[in-house]
Amino acid sequence: MSAHGLPLDIVDRIMTFCPTFGTLQSIILVSKAFHRVFQTRPNASTSITQAVMYNIVGPALPQALRTVRYRHDYSRRSDDSVAIVMDEPCLEDNTHGFITVEEQQKLQENSRVAAALEDVYSVTNKDRTSKISVLTSDESWRFRRAMYRIMLYCKQFPGLRFDLYDDDYIEELRQQRTAALAEYPTDELLQLHSVVKFLRNIFVSLSGTDSPPTNALLSTGPSDALRAWEARNYSVLEDDPDFVDDMPFEDDENNPNFVGYLSLPFANIWTARNIAPPKEEEPASKWILDQVNGANDTCSQCSHPGGLTLYTEANWHRFPVILGNLLKENLKHNPTITQPFFAATAHLDNADDLGPFIGDLFALRTTAFDGWRREDSYCAACLTRFLEEHLWVWWFKERVKGGWTPPADCWYGWNCRTQINKRSHADMMNHLCAPMKGDAT
Structure with a gap:
């Protein structure tokens, strides 16, 4: 690729349209002009990296970045108190700063998980005739923004099979969980609730029963929900080092660390805000989708509604x-x-x-x-x-x-x-x- 004679602003601008970091790396390596601009122009590498990352992740980049930048994925007691000491996640804003190579890799992997789960969500909730997501740009943004927030929550509150702590510890842990979700406005929290319902439905569909151990399973996070969906069995998750102790997921529902893993914080917030909670029969499409395709279609042979x-x-x-x-x-x-x-x-x-x-x-x-x-x-x-x-x-x-x-x-x-x-x-x-x-x- 030759950029000889092009204004530097144009060279800079061209690089911001790269769809992947592999593409960006390629044009930097084959063109001296692109390499020079990327290395020497003030703030060029940061702004170009941010632009390419946006091309990969989309408008939910602030939430995606917040997830990968949360460094401590566990809660713990302080030495002299029952209090739980947790690191505060960075703010959700549009000032991204420099994105490190490690962050780029994690963002790309999380983006792959979010995209794959969106495909599953689309075919099960939006349009059964397409394996690839047909969500509109707004619907996709709502879905992925909520999905990254769930990733962050599961990172903050992993479902570790630790020994049962005393009631004060468990109560404070639940308060921390409620506070983590309470920072979101109600409309976006309802969207998050719909995506949680979608993840729960994945595990229900894999269990053959209406009451699988969803609290423990949800704590494994979206990437493991995708892994279970692809394997058509959630038992594959038991090879996770946090869960290998010869105890089936079904036994975890009695562990206070799992009880009401997401449902209790939601219930606390609906009560605090004096709003009616979502109804149990409401589909996972509510709050996320503006339209569902083929919702009233019937079987082409027997006309059974489906x-x-x-x-x-x-x-x-x-x-x-x-x-x-x-x-x-x-x-x-x-x-x-x-x-x-x-x-x-x-x-x-x-x-x-x-x-x-x-x-x-x-x-x-x-x-x-x-x-x-x-x-x-x-x-x-x-x-x-x-x-x-x-x-x-x-x-x-x-x-x-x-x-x-x-x-x-x-x-x-x-x-x-x-x-x-x-x-x-x-x-x-x-x-x-x-x-x-x-x-x-």
Whole structure:
């Protein structure tokens, strides 16, 4: 890149548009003019670094910076008092100062977490048809500003499994937590509350129950919420050094350090401000989103109302299914079928692989499903029925593709009960076929 002859102000300005620090580094290295301006102009490196960081993080940069600049991520007693000694976080303002290389790295990592969680938030709360966030700029700003504030809170009050302290200590800890949230105006605190609800919903969706240990899980912070979402299981968080003590998260709900981790400070603030608390049934989209797309949509096949809970190509990868349970009738109990089937589909536990696999099944549509399109939306019951009717077809074709020569079809096909308890029959006959006769005995 040549900047020969360009005014220095223009060279300076060009660098502020770099989308990443890698891009900035590249143009500084390949152009003497850019290198000279960055190194020698008064305040140039600081202002350019700030501009590039803004390009990466966006308008929530003040909150993001405040999070990485909070140095002590624990609370502690003083030597001679029950009082908790904590470092005050820097102010939330737009005077950023020089951003160190260490801060740049942490900001970029936190920005990646915030962006990934925004994608999850968008597909679950805004528009189920897109894996990538379709939040407006204002909606994105509200979401990320709240997310960085939650990151800071979890840094100030980590959910350490320390020994149970006395009541005075726990009470002061809760007062500190309330004070940390009380500095935000009510409208922004309601936005923060909505994002907390979103994080809680992540853990609920991974637990299979309406009452997972959300207090303890929320204390692990947004980055761990993302890690659990990507793994489709929050047990992966138990490898955190703060939580490795052979105690499941469920046991932590009785630890005073976790009880009311965020709910108690919220309740204290609503009472102090004499305002009605958010209703339990209010969605995580409230206070953050100006509009929800497809909230009143119905299943394209059965017209069942579902809105954002309907399944589309963008969220197939999150469909909660054990594929072996969807093999037709008695096929799921035939070891000749199931053993190689489980080996061939083990990789589908990875959410990134499940979505494309479901898409491939649409290419195998049987006559009864001619009107079903992969672009449409389906309720869980209809999508389950579609998978059940096509999974065995896929497995038959997959086995043949792998070199298997099918034996003669059993007259009772997938309904055959003999295939369950007579291995020789299961091996000798093909049961990946529709029944030609009634139930086998």
